[in-house]
Amino acid sequence: MYYLKCIECGKEYPKTEVLYTCECGGLLDVIYDYSQIDIKKEDLKGIALSVWKYAKLLPVDRKPITIQEGGTPLYKCDRLAEKVGVRELYVKHEGMNPTGSFKDRGMTVGVSKALELGMETIACASTGNTSAALSIYGAKAAVPAIVLLPEGKVALGKVAQALMHGAKVLSIRGNFDDALELVRELCDKEKIYLLNSINPYRLEGQKTIGFEIADQLDFQMPDRLVLPVGNAGNITAIHKGFKEFKNLGLTDKVPQMMGIQTEGSCPIVKAVREGKTDITPEKNPETIATAIRIGNPVNARKALIAISESNGGAESVTDDELVEAQIDLAQLEGIGVEPASATSVAGLKKLVETGVIGANESVVCVTTGHLLKDPEEVISVAPKPIVVDATMEAIRKVLY
Numbered sequence: 001m002y003y004l005k006c007i008e009c010g011k012e013y014p015k016t017e018v019l020y021t022c023e024c025g026g027l028l029d030v031i032y033d034y035s036q037i038d039i040k041k042e043d044l045k046g047i048a049l050s051v052w053k054y055a056k057l058l059p060v061d062r063k064p065i066t067i068q069e070g071g072t073p074l075y076k077c078d079r080l081a082e083k084v085g086v087r088e089l090y091v092k093h094e095g096m097n098p099t100g101s102f103k104d105r106g107m108t109v110g111v112s113k114a115l116e117l118g119m120e121t122i123a124c125a126s127t128g129n130t131s132a133a134l135s136i137y138g139a140k141a142a143v144p145a146i147v148l149l150p151e152g153k154v155a156l157g158k159v160a161q162a163l164m165h166g167a168k169v170l171s172i173r174g175n176f177d178d179a180l181e182l183v184r185e186l187c188d189k190e191k192i193y194l195l196n197s198i199n200p201y202r203l204e205g206q207k208t209i210g211f212e213i214a215d216q217l218d219f220q221m222p223d224r225l226v227l228p229v230g231n232a233g234n235i236t237a238i239h240k241g242f243k244e245f246k247n248l249g250l251t252d253k254v255p256q257m258m259g260i261q262t263e264g265s266c267p268i269v270k271a272v273r274e275g276k277t278d279i280t281p282e283k284n285p286e287t288i289a290t291a292i293r294i295g296n297p298v299n300a301r302k303a304l305i306a307i308s309e310s311n312g313g314a315e316s317v318t319d320d321e322l323v324e325a326q327i328d329l330a331q332l333e334g335i336g337v338e339p340a341s342a343t344s345v346a347g348l349k350k351l352v353e354t355g356v357i358g359a360n361e362s363v364v365c366v367t368t369g370h371l372l373k374d375p376e377e378v379i380s381v382a383p384k385p386i387v388v389d390a391t392m393e394a395i396r397k398v399l400y
Ligand SMILES: Cc1ncc(COP(=O)(O)O)c(C=O)c1O
Pocket: 101, 127, 129, 130, 197, 228, 229, 230, 231, 232, 233, 234, 235, 291, 292, 338, 340, 341, 368, 369
């Protein structure tokens, strides 16, 4: 049993309603009757990791639309740990999901819910990854998908996915925040199902990142969870996952949630620094990490609660710092990530340097999207190939 509840005024709504926010404007959360949910560590042992492994804690009452999302690797990264200066570092590589980002976890739940609620079209605004996931799950479910993208600011691999999987792709002359405002209005007026992270059901899928980390670490939770923050849904979702496992007695602590943004686009970081409970939107966010080029994160209130409840924090990094971390992940650990994802490691490095995170702590960084999502950025930061004549002599000349 579950229902929706406003995080601001507490008003409750039945699960049958198509709703994204409360009548007071507050964000909604999915509330379960945990006394009816029985999950033991023994029940989870020996079952392969996947989003639907945790179906008892997911709000879907029909056969799910799935392309085997979740079950991503948690790499122990000793070389990177030594470089950033922490005792123990793991990287949860969400780029290894079917479409190359964590959004698949949300979409398998969100698109299944769309069918359950009888919705006939789905839509989102996107900096790229949400649109890729929406298009692919829409194709699998045979539901038409509409995506609104900020013109010229979406990485090539993501646009390719949305186009190939058959979504109607609209390039908006505006930024992501403009596109989100428009798609919300479109969905309300045209009875289209909105699948951005303002949809509380979509976030339920993403909380399984927290469940999997617990499962993979044999329920010994790390001290910190460090991740990039854009529209601020994922930090909220993972925190909820951690809390649920603790409430069910599966773990004994909730890691401190550390949100990372870029200096050109960091409303959450500013709110945390100023001790505020809500953000001041940024009109012109700018960063090479286009996935998190967001000035008015829709889940800001939830994210700020997750950070404060977990005694966590937030930090910003420069574009140069995130590129350095992207190269470290690639060359020290063999983990290929897109720019936004590398902010987690760049942020960790900064938090250790400034003494916020101690050398003795254990940390999990989430890398949210795959390197191949943004080949243009890689080409612009990586060395160029060396062109040589097709002779051994020419090859030897450049190698030795
Ligand atoms: C690769 C990548 N990393 C991080 C984020 C930020 O996640 P969230 O919007 O849930 O904060 C996004 C999208 O927003 C993304 O596509």
